[in-house]
Amino acid sequence: MDRDALVSDIKKKLVSALNLQGMPEDSIGSDTPLFGDGGLGLDSVDALELVVMVENEYGVSVGDKDAASAVFASVNALADYIIANRK
Amino acid sequence: MGGRVAWSGKSYGGYWGTLSFLALLKIGLLPAYFLLAFVAAFFVLFRRGAVAPIADYLARISGRRVRGVSFAAYGSVFSFGMSILDRTAYFAGCGSIKVDDESFAQIAEARAKGRGVLILASHTGGWAIASGELAAKFPDAAVVGADRERAEIRKLVDSSRARAAPETLSDFSDGFSPVAVYAALRAGRIVAMHADRDAGGRSAKARFLGAEVRSPSAPYACAWRAGAEVLQIFCFRESPFRYRTFCERIDLSECPSADGAAESGAGQFFSNLEKFLRRYPRQWYNFYDFFGKGS
Numbered sequence: 001m002d003r004d005a006l007v008s009d010i011k012k013k014l015v016s017a018l019n020l021q022g023m024p025e026d027s028i029g030s031d032t033p034l035f036g037d038g039g040l041g042l043d044s045v046d047a048l049e050l051v052v053m054v055e056n057e058y059g060v061s062v063g064d065k066d067a068a069s070a071v072f073a074s075v076n077a078l079a080d081y082i083i084a085n086r087k
Numbered sequence: 088m089g090g091r092v093a094w095s096g097k098s099y100g101g102y103w104g105t106l107s108f109l110a111l112l113k114i115g116l117l118p119a120y121f122l123l124a125f126v127a128a129f130f131v132l133f134r135r136g137a138v139a140p141i142a143d144y145l146a147r148i149s150g151r152r153v154r155g156v157s158f159a160a161y162g163s164v165f166s167f168g169m170s171i172l173d174r175t176a177y178f179a180g181c182g183s184i185k186v187d188d189e190s191f192a193q194i195a196e197a198r199a200k201g202r203g204v205l206i207l208a209s210h211t212g213g214w215a216i217a218s219g220e221l222a223a224k225f226p227d228a229a230v231v232g233a234d235r236e237r238a239e240i241r242k243l244v245d246s247s248r249a250r251a252a253p254e255t256l257s258d259f260s261d262g263f264s265p266v267a268v269y270a271a272l273r274a275g276r277i278v279a280m281h282a283d284r285d286a287g288g289r290s291a292k293a294r295f296l297g298a299e300v301r302s303p304s305a306p307y308a309c310a311w312r313a314g315a316e317v318l319q320i321f322c323f324r325e326s327p328f329r330y331r332t333f334c335e336r337i338d339l340s341e342c343p344s345a346d347g348a349a350e351s352g353a354g355q356f357f358s359n360l361e362k363f364l365r366r367y368p369r370q371w372y373n374f375y376d377f378f379g380k381g382s
Contacts, residue, residue: 035262042262043262043288043289044262044263044264044265044288044289044305045265045288045289045304045305045308045345045349047262047263047265047266048265048266048269048305048308048309048312048345049308049312049345051266051269051270052269052312061270062266063266063267063270063273064266064267064270065257065263065264065266065267065270066263068263068266069263072263
């Protein structure tokens with residue numbers, strides 16, 4: 001899977017994993033902040049669901065909470081992390 | 088229930104008050120209890136804003152009207168003061184605080200299943216003493232919690248510490264604490280935290296003392312996702328200087344989702360809490376507008 005396909009796949013799985021009904025995956029900007037104001041406004045339970053989704057779907061662990069804030073900064077940041085860490 | 092309830096996390100006692108009690112503890116707990124009798128009376132008589140939530144709780148647990156200035160409220164405040172003094176004495180290694188354990192065998196049993204163990208506690212009785220016992224028996228156990236106490240008081244109390252407290256895994260300073268909790272539980276660790284206070288994030292509703300209250304969703308979601316055992320631990324004072332721990336299992340095995348686990352877990356948590364508070368009604372220490380009447 002090339003990077004563009006991965007970014008698209010992440011958006012699709014993010015909508016599904018977080019039950020973001022009514023939010024088309026195309027409407028999620030690749031650099032839109034996932035957490036905090038001005039972004040998707042996800043919360044701490046969503047962070048957990050993202051960790052599980054990334055583990056299950058891409059085989060990549062995010063066990064460090066300090067790393068998580070950078071990894072989940074945006075879809076692009078998450079794609080970079082998956083590419084760098086998948087086996 | 089009214090709106091969401093705020094909690095500042097800071098104690099009512101000041102620096103000099105804390106210092107006075109620490110000095111008295113060097114003599115023993117009884118002189119400190121003696122001074123506490125007057126401090127508790129002052130608190131009930133002159134800190135009406137802080138006593139009103141105590142009266143509200145006491146009315147709910149007793150089913151009777153309770154005035155702010157009353158022996159019942161005084162008993163609660165005195166009990167709270169005792170718990171602080173006992174905790175300080177316990178961690179300083181002075182005094183003669185004893186703990187009868189009825190929960191740690193269950194923790195060991197849960198851990199033997201090879202999964203992580205999430206321990207949920209509440210601001211009741213000697214919860215801090217229970218954390219010290221946990222650290223002594225399970226050195227790799229970690230706690231999650233925010234220490235919002237004033238720095239000078241925290242430093243003062245820490246300076247008297249002779250007994251280890253558990254490692255703090257995360258302090259809720261950002262939204263990623265569940266990531267650390269989930270990773271620890273997946274690694275088979277014991278993680279302990281309070282679940283009785285709604286800190287403002289995603290929460291699940293439950294019934295408690297006739298009111299609708301909320302418990303944070305994240306602990307239950309972490310445990311459910313990690314396949315961890317969930318135990319609710321209580322530590323109550325049975326008599327002066329003597330505490331007893333109790334354990335109740337919270338079963339999330341039938342829950343279909345993380346949100347479902349939070350709803351079910353919160354319901355079981357507050358049901359257990361109410362059951363024990365009816366036995367130890369004065370050992371409830373959420374002295375703020377917990378039920379949201381002032382919101």
